[in-house]
Amino acid sequence: MARKKEFDLTEKLAKAKDLFWEKGYHGTSMQDLVDTMQLNPGSIYGTFGDKHTLFMEGLKMYSSQTLADYRAAAARCQTPFNAVKVIIQKAISRSFIEDKACMVVRSTYELAGTDRKAHNLLKKQTVELAELLEDLLKLAQEKNEISRDKDPRMLAFFIISSFAGFWQMQLLFKDKKMQQQLASLLTDSLR
Amino acid sequence: MARKKEFDLTEKLAKAKDLFWEKGYHGTSMQDLVDTMQLNPGSIYGTFGDKHTLFMEGLKMYSSQTLADYRAAAARCQTPFNAVKVIIQKAISRSFIEDKACMVVRSTYELAGTDRKAHNLLKKQTVELAELLEDLLKLAQEKNEISRDKDPRMLAFFIISSFAGFWQMQLLFKDKKMQQQLASLLTDSLR
DNA sequence: ATTATTGTTGAACGATTATTCAATAATTGT
């Protein structure tokens, strides 16, 4: 016995996510959100809670979508090392398609030092991606695609930490050739 | 025929720089600056201009100090490749001493996409560090410390882009052992 | 049809934002 919501909750959250992604947490105002979500303040607060809660939900949506994307790309590959290389390519191509750096890294640099809740979520998401890569690298070692004398867990973190640099270079130079050369330096270093 | 400034301009700018470094551009308010610089709004505007100008000056100070630091560390080294390794170590140790990620990368992620002036400065600073590393890597190749079949310019950018990842990991995990392992993966990949 | 419940609206809230400015103080050449 109540009124129905007039909007698609997921669609509105996606809009908020994209805005936070583009402008950062401190860089987006409630008014910005009202404008781009096309929802009144009351509806936003009634549905998603305050700005910080909304941001966290947006970040969760981004993270799970991104991870699912990487997983899907990996699943289409013949060999585990190929899957790793495809994920690296995806990390680079994403930033050209969207013309934005990864929201997880962006938020880490903005909030990890001061926002405990954000810190925890960002850590969790980063570890999850690391585990995906670690599993693939382990398989690649078992199949002798890459050398066995490097710790796959550490290689996974090395790849992820390279991503942060690729996106930084993307923000500064937008140079496709450079990105490809950096990627090939990275993949070579995994062998 | 005029009144003297009652404060040390450089010292106050350093305080502003540290605050921006810690909280980011959007995360620090003019009131924050008034508090930590211990200067009235009028004095800040009269001396440094508006918030954005002050930020840019702070970023310049940070960049030149950092670069000078790297140069000095490199100068104390016996061989060019040793200098590269020392710079990598310095990049890591700095983040433990200061418990903050590099202000250049932080600002790149926060502002490079939206702030043209900041973008230009950040690009310039990044290129300057790349050139320092490139010179050292060229020398290292000439002295046969490292292989000659990799482009030293691209290796330089690969190192810098690795830094962004190291600092991201630092923000999330603060794990000295991990940082050392990542650093050794990086140095190995340069050979 | 009534009632209870929830959603929507948009104005209004107090707090904070970056910035300005009139009043006052200190300096230096004359």
Place this chain on the structure above:
DNA sequence: ACAATTATTGAATAATCGTTCAACAATAAT
């Protein structure tokens, strides 16, 4: 000593911040 110039002070500005809320609208069980 005086005049000219610049610095300091801190209150005041208008705009924007995140958030709340009272009025109204829609739904569904009774």
